[in-house]
Amino acid sequence: MLAETLMPDLRFLLLPLPGFAMLPFGGFLDKLRFTGDEEDYSRQRYCTWSVLGVEAGEVESSSGAAVRVDLTPEQIRLIDYDYLVVFGGRSASATEALAPRYGELLQEAATQRVKLVSIDNACFLLAACGLLEGHKVVVHWRHESEFRASYPRIPVVSEQLYCIDGSRISCAGGLAAIDLAVELLARACGRTRAMKGLADMLVDESRSSQHQVRSREDVAAAGRHVGRAIALMRHWMASGKTMEDMAERVGISRRQLDRLFQAAYGMTASDYWSDMRLRHVEWRLLNSSHSLALIADEVGMADPGYLAKVFRKRFGVTPAALRKAARPAQGGR
Template sequence: MSDPVSRPLSVGFVLLRRFTMLPFAAFVDCLRLAADEGDRSRQLRCHWVFMTSAGQDAMSSCGAAVTPCTAFRDPREFDYIVTIGGVQDEHDELDDTAIAYLRRAAQAGVPLVGVCTGVFALIQAGVMGGRRCCVSWYHHGDLTRRFPDIEPVADRLFIDDGNRLTCAGGTAAADLAAYLVERHLGKAWAMKSLHIMLFDEARPGEHPQPQPVVFDKVEDRVVRRAIAIIEQHLGEAMTVDELAHRVGTSRRNIERRFREVLGVGPQKFARDLRLRYGLWLLHYTAKSVTEIGERCGFSDTAHFSRHFREAFGATPSTVRKTASGRDTARVDPFFLHIESRPGEGQAEGKKRR
């Protein structure tokens, strides 16, 4: 490999409308810290450019703007073109200029990176055919609904599929950036960046995303909203009255709708989901059974263990012993697929491979 100072790692960022700030900042800061000694930020070992369709300022989803940006450059100037996606609204006008640029970059053989919902743009550009596609658990349902021919993966942080790399977003963008820095500049520079950013170490792409996934395929608006609230509060045992209040309906109505749509009441549904979260934590973390029970909203270990055994036929301690070091290659993530089945009143839980 040539001298990294004379041949820096060059990255072009395509910032789409309402792009998400965290994955963008995590990715570019990893490059910045690897580019120079200390925290001097000179673009020596790494070089980056922010691009928008007409060189206009890039507006993020939080309202902060990135400037200066430039219009799209010749993609062959870059080792990678990283697309940072943003808030998904099917009614938003498609950025045809950006989509055409991604197609041109693919034709030039430049590796393309889709971060967060940036993968949606890669799919729209028609450059993900036959490729594995990593997406956040949060956007999995939206992607499968909009692009049924694409098979997304939501059980890991990022995927390197040759000249297509896709990342779930969030802090995982730092892991992917460090992965590329290590590839081009060496492990020392990658670790230097991560340590300054207060990461203990780089997580590999196959590292699982940090919680189980609920795929929202429920058509009933009240039930769908309730499920979203339950997902966001897996660490607490929320009462049905409080859940109904947050949704904006009555206890009687929410219980009736849950039973009609899912075949169980909201309290049991929430408890089963918290137990699945506990099962995931037992496989993928080193937390104690007591810590996991507390994190899943159970008042004490005995309470957690009793319900866990009723659900899975084994105690949490037994599952922990047989998890075999939480081998992510052999342990499936615990996805819960939820679908409305009018007239049946049933929910179907499946493991996805």
Template sequence: MPPPKHRSDLTPAKIGAQPHQASAQNTGDIGALIGKLDAAKAVAAPKRRAPGTASSATELRVGILLWPQFPLLSLAGLCDGLRHAADVGDQSRQIRCSWTILGVPGQSVQASCGVPVAVQDSLSSESDYDYIAVIGGLLPAIPTVHPRYTAFLREAASQGKPLIGICTGTFALAHAGLMAGRRACVHPYHVEDWKAAFPALDYATDCHYVFDGDRISCAGGISIVELTAELVRLHCGPDRAAKVIHQMTVNPAARSTHVARRHALGYGTADHDKLRQAIVLMEKNIGTPLEIAVIARLVDSSSRQLERVFLAETRTTPSEYYRNARLKYARWMLTSTELPIITIAYECGFSDASHFIRHFQQLYGMPPGRMRKALQAGTVEA
């Protein structure tokens, strides 16, 4: 059976969606915002549970399985995201969300950095979890897990329990035969490993996560924050998800991360595979723009073919779309940071300030300095 063609994907949204503007300009404003989010009424109603299984206030419960040599960042991102959503302020009570490390009682699992994490509860088919999350480890360590882990996952799958593969956790699910007919989110670093180990299984890359029925997969790294926020949104409401994002990713020093760019650019995507892949490459390379010919090669296209796709889908050329995305990000930076104009120009891939100002004025009708004052004064829409 020939291997399926892989696909790249992003969280669904429309091209041209308005960027998310910074909701706070200083730590005091952020504290006030977090207070409002804590006080907001959740849209999602708490789940009904059997008496005695869990508090009715617990809307999201996650059981976590750790594979040997797992990445500590994936565990921390998942647990801290749930922690911020679970309680008010910066408290850590497991009220609206809960998380538990499952495994063989009395044992601990060592992270790839050498830190051991103790098992908190045993593997039981009677456990009332909304999701079972598997955080994989270094690939050579995947087959060394205790057999009870695999048996537990197969039993959970047979009961229709949603399973999450995080980082190489998706490899662990696939090794257990639990990814057949499902599409997996695979980190670009591990694409060749995936193709060699599972040539018949579909995969996506250049995305944060993939939902495919009762299988969810995440590339790992900072992507786990995005996935955790989405799970929180689905179960606890958008106020909780916003709190996760603000508490974990709103940081001026991290303004150039892909998470920040995706918020600023409005999560643009499209149905056309090559267009979607090209947009991801543009978003990831705002500060050091790629040549369009390079982007075309990376998405297995020609410059001419890519231009036809962009004109048909966005009514702009790839170069125009790329430049406008960089200018849109610059507009967001004008209000979300206090950086000088020349620094913003360099952050957005312009070689000099005059070149940046000229293009900015052509797109928005005023130079960036005047735009910053207008946005701060509220005389133009954010």
């Protein structure tokens, strides 16, 4: 009976946003579940959690599966919780647009000294609400250029799974949410309890925030120098950096860098970087409502007209036509 009266080490509010990604939500929640009890009974002893929503009912994920809301803001005292974990989804612009609806709740949580955790694109919502000023943030690699262009005064930490910066914590999403959960639990419950259940989840080990994802092309494909160069290309996508700058940072000559890219991809490093920018533009056109001018800024092209010209040459269609053709297929997603 004594265990029933234990005060939990940590208390979490989980806030899934409309269209949230189910993978990080499920991974984070299941890690709490395994740590919360001595066995696999899902009891909330050593940590507690509730699903929060701005209104009662359900929140639908990007996959169409829905999660039931346990509590609404009127039913809680934010001061009773340690973390408010906000789960974003695929569309950064749609997440930003939620600021008027969620801003008051997030601002009040910050006032009550609740630590705010952004998962995946939820960092766009916190930034739109002015809650990341003076803090560093980790952004999913696919949205890093978009975030830098939208919030140039907020430092972005590249090549990390998550970042703990005082009362603001950010995570790139996906399975990295499990790694972040382990780290937060370890700080309050100890490493042994934090690691509990990973084997049941078929997770080999907890990864550090600095872990490099091996499935990324810049890590797996063509060796250390090329991998480092591609990482810099993503980081410098909107910058005025040159290929000479790139080669110097990587630590080899420009000619050697081109030889390595030719061997791996059949094109020079410069051509690879140009194609990366155009593929980023394609993805943004299909997954946001932002103007071509704004997207051009993200890839360091000052002239949207020139971007449209090279885009058509690369993909055989204009940016406007691509976006128009994709809209019926996207539906609510």
